[in-house]
Every structure is written in structure tokens, then in C-alpha cells.
Amino acid sequence: MIWFIVKRLSMLIPILFGISLLTFLLIRLAPGDPAEAYLRLSHIPPTNQAIQEMNVKLGLDKPLIVQYVDWLGKVVRLDFGISYVSKQPVWDELMLYFPATLQLTITAVILTVCISVPIGIFSALYKGGMFDHLSRILSFVGASMPTFWLGFLFMYFFSIKLDLLPVVGRGSLAHLVLPSLTLAFAYISTYTRLLRTSMLENLHQPFVFYARVRGLQERVIIGRHVLKMALLPVVTAFGMTIGNMLTGAFIVESIFAWPGLGRFFVSALSHRDYPVVQSCILLMGVIFVVCNLLVDIAYGLLDPRIRWKGER
Amino acid sequence: MTTQSIMTVNDLHVHVSTDHCQVPILNGVSFDLQAGKVFGLVGESGSGKTMTCLALVNLLPNKSKVVRGSIKLKNKDLRNLSASEMRQIRGKEIAMIMQNPMSAFNPVVTIGQHFRETLRTHLQVTQKQAEEMAIAYLELMQLPRPDLLLKQYPFQLSGGMLQRVMIAIAVSLQPSIIIADEPTTALDATNQLQILDQLNMLRKEYNTSILLVSHDLGAIAYLADEVAVMNSGNIVERAPVSTLFNRPSHPYTKALLESRLSLSRKACETLE
Known part of the structure; x- marks a missing residue:
């Protein structure tokens, strides 16, 4: 198992390198001149001479490769540069907004797991029953409703009509309910269906019959044998979901005025704030990769066939 | 020597319901299993051998059910038992060895877990004791380490190896009956003989009754004491093994025996 983790970790290095390179190049492909943007933000008239001076000052006159190496060298020391807009270190700004996004995402992940796993199991066990039909309708609605619309609906009913929860902002636990539920809703539908299908596939496997032949209790058969197999594809999909949720959080953040990374990122993008945009993309990329690594490890723990591959 | 009857199956009828009607699968199957004896059940695919086995442990597939007849285990009619009483009999009183050992085990659960959970379902033992029992029975099956x-x-x-593990699990609860549904079909020839020898050893050691289901007439001839021939849901002939193989009386039995592959038969075909 340790060997398996080491192998996965060593694969991380080239991936992270690739992400940093792509991040760096993509932003330079975007239209707009950062030096000019910087001058405008600082209320300096963007004359040709001022732009050239600013290019030299920001290091934008050097060849791309030199710029990249300079940037990378700083990034590995966690120095993400100074924001063009606020003139504050980018790292400090990230650490100001990121916890809010993380809190929202983690709550949504917990909600997704706690709601979709039991619904998935029961709708598979009572396939074709009342509960299964209800969960099917719920999933259909959840999967087809766009996040922004759902967010406003929730806000309208729970905050304005029923006055149960705060409308926008961050603070108490009550503030967290609607944004995280909005974010989790589509994923709850997806995972309910995924787990249901996966359970149904495994309910008629020969190993289930053999478990019955040995006289095992039904709850042991479902809980230990069927669920363990059924969770494998769910875990695989989950790796991608956590990353997607972080980006999905950007939309939810703007609906509920949640002071997270999303709003920070969008405003940086419109101001051509290169250091901030680069750092945000890089951070997202790293989180994506780390989530996938964690899922790989979880998969290895769950499925011994993966763990032993190439080791025998 | 007096033989003790463990299970008596009398006039067993099983029907499968389709959308339109009920299709009979078993039409009055009767036999009895005796302690320490091997009862062979032969017949072509679809003749109802496996359905008979499944009916005995009350694990018939959906839409099929026993409509008539009795299954008596030591004078207790299994048809009158509740689902939970029946569950306690499965594994403990009637063990089963499945046809394909490669797919019978859960791929993400260890052998030890399979073994321990079976023991702990039926016996009041700790994990440690279950583990010790498992090791003892695996040793009995001559499995290394x-x-x-x-x-x-x-x-x-x-x-x-998996088939031997499955047999070890089956005998570990010392059941009165072991149902072996095609236990050697998925194995290669050398393993087949070893498995049959081990089954033979076990029934002598524990006085277990074995219901051996097979379309391999060789396996039946090797192990069984008494044989029943099944054809489309009926037992057409029932006789001691030597009688059946030497003097088959029913035409279907004769046809079945003649359908065996042999060297002489190949020689005949080549000459033609």
C-alpha cells in the first residue's frame, strides 16, 4: 500500500509542472495589455512611454521563458507576487478568501454523501417502489435545474417567503444552509442515481447468492458485500466532483454574496490582474490534482485488485 | 449396516410464473439423502438439477416457487419455516458448494473475512476463535500456509484453491448435508480428482450426506452411492451406481450413457 502511494505521489510532479506551464501560458493568450490595465488602475495616463516603463518594471519585456522561470521560482517559495489592484501580496489575499470557499465546498460534499448514499441504497433495495419513484423524480429535477435558478428559488422560498434563513452573506451556520444545499443539489441527484445503478448491478452477482447460501443476515450481505462493491465507481466519480464543486462554488458565491474565492477571481480577471489570476488557477489545479490523488488512494484501499496490480 | 435418512424430498413440484401462465419446472421429484452417503443427480442442462438444489435451501429465483410436495430435514418440514429460521439452516445444516469458485467470492473481501463471517453467523465465537477454526479447516483441505x-x-x-476454500467453509460448520452443484466443472482435470477425493474423505470423517449434482458421469460414477437421472423436471431412473451404469433400464439413461465421449467412440467415427 505504501509503495502504491509513493508511486502515485511521484506521478504528481510532472502533472503539477504541466499545470503551472499551462496556467502561465493561458493567461498570456488572453486579450488585453496588463501594463495598460495596471496604469489605469493606478490612475496614471497610459502613454506609450509609461506603458514601456511599466513593462520593464513588471518584467513583461523579458522573453516568455525567462518570465516563466522567474515566476515558477517564486511560486515554489509560496511568493505569488503583488496584486496589481490592491497592491497586497496575492498569498495574503488568497488566504483571506479561500477558507470561505473551502467551507462552502466541504459542507456541500458532506451533504452530498449523507443524502445520496442512503437514498441510493434504499431506492435500489426497494426498486420500483414508492420511495424509488420519489427519488427518481427528485433526481430528475435536481439534475436538470441550473444552479443559479435553484439558488434564487431557495432564496425566494426559504428566506423571503418563509423567513427561515438569512438571504445572503456569511456568518452563522444558518448562512451556510442555502448556499451549500444549492451547490450540492445537482450532485445529490447524480450520486443517488449512480449508487442505485451500481447497487442493482451488484445485487445479483454470484457472490451475493453465495453469501445467502452461507446463511448470512441480509444486512451483512447488503452492508458489507454489496455496498463495498457498489461504492467503487462512486468513489472514482467523486474525485472529479470535488474539483467541479470548487468551480461550481463560484456561481453559488455570486448568488448568495458569499465572500469566497470566486468573486475575488472574477474581479481579478476583469482587471487583468495577472498575478492573482495565475495564482487562483494554479491553486484550483493543485486542489484538483490532490483530490484525484486522495480518491486514487481511497480506491486502492477499497479495491485490492488495484493495489496489487503490477506488484505481484 | 443401517442407514439413517437425513433428508426426504417427496413429490416436489416447482413452477415458474411467466406473464401468461405457470410453467412447471419440477414435476414430482422424490429422493432421500442418507448420512455418510453420496447421492448423485445427473441429467442434461435444463433438466432441473440446479432448481432441485435451490428448492432445498429455499433460494429459488424470483417468480419460481414450490407449489406442492415436502422437503423434510430430520422430520422438520422446511417449507413451514420462516425466512429467518430457514436462513439459520443454510450454511449450518445444509451447506452448498457452488459451481464457479472464481465468481462466488466477493473480489474485494478477504478469504478470512468470508470464513469468519460464516462461522460467526452461526456460532457464538470470537474473531480469534473463528480465525483458529478457519486455519484448522483449511489445513484439513491440505491448503498451504x-x-x-x-x-x-x-x-x-x-x-x-478457491474451490477447496469453499469446501473448507462448507464443512467448518459440520452440516448434515452438503449440496455440491457441479463442484468440479470449472476446474482442470487434476484438480477435479483431488476435490472428489477430498469430498469422499469428508463424508467418511463427518458422516455428512452429499448431494452431488453433475453432468459429468465420470464424477458421479467415482463418488456416488446412488444415482438419480433427471430429464425435464422428472427423475426418470433411480438406482445404485453400479446397477445404473451396468444395466440402465430407462431409454433416456441409456442415451445419456451413450453420449459420453470416449476413445472407442472417436475410433468409430474416424473409421466411418
Whole structure:
């Protein structure tokens, strides 16, 4: 198992390198001149001479490769540069907004797991029953409703009509309910269906019959044998979901005025704030990769066939 | 020597319901299983051998059910038992060895877990005691390094080894009856003989009754004391093994015996 983790970790290095390179190049492909943007933000008239001076000052006159190496060298020391807009270190700004996004995402992940796993199991066990039909309708609605619309609906009913929860902002636990539920809703539908299908596939496997032949209790058969197999594809999909949720959080953040990374990122993008945009993309990329690594490890723990591959 | 009857199956009828009607699968199957004896059940595919086995442990597939007849285990009619009483009999009183050992085990659960959960379902034992019992029974089946084996996963073992593990699990609860549904079909020839020898050893040691289901007439001839021939849901002939093989009386039995592959038959065909 340790060997398996080491192998996965060593694969991380080239991936992270690739992400940093792509991040760096993509932003330079975007239209707009950062030096000019910087001058405008600082209320300096963007004359040709001022732009050239600013290019030299920001290091934008050097060849791309030199710029990249300079940037990378700083990034590995966690120095993400100074924001063009606020003139504050980018790292400090990230650490100001990121916890809010993380809190929202983690709550949504917990909600997704706690709601979709039991619904998935029961709708598979009572396939074709009342509960299964209800969960099917719920999933259909959840999967087809766009996040922004759902967010406003929730806000309208729970905050304005029923006055149960705060409308926008961050603070108490009550503030967290609607944004995280909005974010989790589509994923709850997806995972309910995924787990249901996966359970149904495994309910008629020969190993289930053999478990019955040995006289095992039904709850042991479902809980230990069927669920363990059924969770494998769910875990695989989950790796991608956590990353997607972080980006999905950007939309939810703007609906509920949640002071997270999303709003920070969008405003940086419109101001051509290169250091901030680069750092945000890089951070997202790293989180994506780390989530996938964690899922790989979880998969290895769950499925011994993966763990032993190439080791025998 | 007096033989003790363990299970009596009388006039067993099983129907499968389709959208339109009820299709009979078993039409009055009767036989009895005796302690320490091997009862062979032969017949072509679809003749109802496996359905008979499934009916005995009350694990018939959906839409099929026993409509008439009785299954008596030591004078207790299994048809009158509740689902939970029946569950307690499965594994403990009637054990079953499945046809394909490679797919019978859960691929993500260790051999040890399979073994321990079976023991702990039916006996009041700790994990430690269950582990010791498992090692003892794996040793009885002449499997090497049982302690290591328990930590392994099914895909790390060969089919022959898994079949032996399955037999070890089956005998560990010392059931009165072991149903072996095609126990050697999925194995290669050398393993087949070993498995049959081990089954033979076990029925002598524990006085277990074995219901051996097979379309392999060789396996039946090797192990069975009495044989029943099944054809489309009926037992067409029932006789001691030597009588059946030497003087078959029913035409279907004769046809079945003639359908065996043999060297002489190949020689005949080549000459033609």
C-alpha cells in the first residue's frame, strides 16, 4: 500500500509542472495589455512611454521563458507576487478568501454523501417502489435545474417567503444552509442515481447468492458485500466532483454574496490582474490534482485488485 | 449396516410464473439423502438439477416457487419455516458448494473475512476463535500456509484453491448435508480428482450426506452411492451406481450413457 502511494505521489510532479506551464501560458493568450490595465488602475495616463516603463518594471519585456522561470521560482517559495489592484501580496489575499470557499465546498460534499448514499441504497433495495419513484423524480429535477435558478428559488422560498434563513452573506451556520444545499443539489441527484445503478448491478452477482447460501443476515450481505462493491465507481466519480464543486462554488458565491474565492477571481480577471489570476488557477489545479490523488488512494484501499496490480 | 435418512424430498413440484401462465419446472421429484452417503443427480442442462438444489435451501429465483410436495430435514418440514429460521439452516445444516469458485467470492473481501463471517453467523465465537477454526479447516483441505491465505483476496488464488476454500467453509460448520452443484466443472482435470477425493474423505470423517449434482458421469460414477437421472423436471431412473451404469433400464439413461465421449467412440467415427 505504501509503495502504491509513493508511486502515485511521484506521478504528481510532472502533472503539477504541466499545470503551472499551462496556467502561465493561458493567461498570456488572453486579450488585453496588463501594463495598460495596471496604469489605469493606478490612475496614471497610459502613454506609450509609461506603458514601456511599466513593462520593464513588471518584467513583461523579458522573453516568455525567462518570465516563466522567474515566476515558477517564486511560486515554489509560496511568493505569488503583488496584486496589481490592491497592491497586497496575492498569498495574503488568497488566504483571506479561500477558507470561505473551502467551507462552502466541504459542507456541500458532506451533504452530498449523507443524502445520496442512503437514498441510493434504499431506492435500489426497494426498486420500483414508492420511495424509488420519489427519488427518481427528485433526481430528475435536481439534475436538470441550473444552479443559479435553484439558488434564487431557495432564496425566494426559504428566506423571503418563509423567513427561515438569512438571504445572503456569511456568518452563522444558518448562512451556510442555502448556499451549500444549492451547490450540492445537482450532485445529490447524480450520486443517488449512480449508487442505485451500481447497487442493482451488484445485487445479483454470484457472490451475493453465495453469501445467502452461507446463511448470512441480509444486512451483512447488503452492508458489507454489496455496498463495498457498489461504492467503487462512486468513489472514482467523486474525485472529479470535488474539483467541479470548487468551480461550481463560484456561481453559488455570486448568488448568495458569499465572500469566497470566486468573486475575488472574477474581479481579478476583469482587471487583468495577472498575478492573482495565475495564482487562483494554479491553486484550483493543485486542489484538483490532490483530490484525484486522495480518491486514487481511497480506491486502492477499497479495491485490492488495484493495489496489487503490477506488484505481484 | 443401517442407514439413517437425513433428508426426504417427496413429490416436489416447482413452477415458474411467466406473464401468461405457470410453467412447471419440477414435476414430482422424490429422493432421500442418507448420512455418510453420496447421492448423485445427473441429467442434461435444463433438466432441473440446479432448481432441485435451490428448492432445498429455499433460494429459488424470483417468480419460481414450490407449489406442492415436502422437503423434510430430520422430520422438520422446511417449507413451514420462516425466512429467518430457514436462513439459520443454510450454511449450518445444509451447506452448498457452488459451481464457479472464481465468481462466488466477493473480489474485494478477504478469504478470512468470508470464513469468519460464516462461522460467526452461526456460532457464538470470537474473531480469534473463528480465525483458529478457519486455519484448522483449511489445513484439513491440505491448503498451504492457511494463515497467509486468510489475508489474501480471491483473485490471488487459483480456481482449485478457491474451490477447496469453499469446501473448507462448507464443512467448518459440520452440516448434515452438503449440496455440491457441479463442484468440479470449472476446474482442470487434476484438480477435479483431488476435490472428489477430498469430498469422499469428508463424508467418511463427518458422516455428512452429499448431494452431488453433475453432468459429468465420470464424477458421479467415482463418488456416488446412488444415482438419480433427471430429464425435464422428472427423475426418470433411480438406482445404485453400479446397477445404473451396468444395466440402465430407462431409454433416456441409456442415451445419456451413450453420449459420453470416449476413445472407442472417436475410433468409430474416424473409421466411418
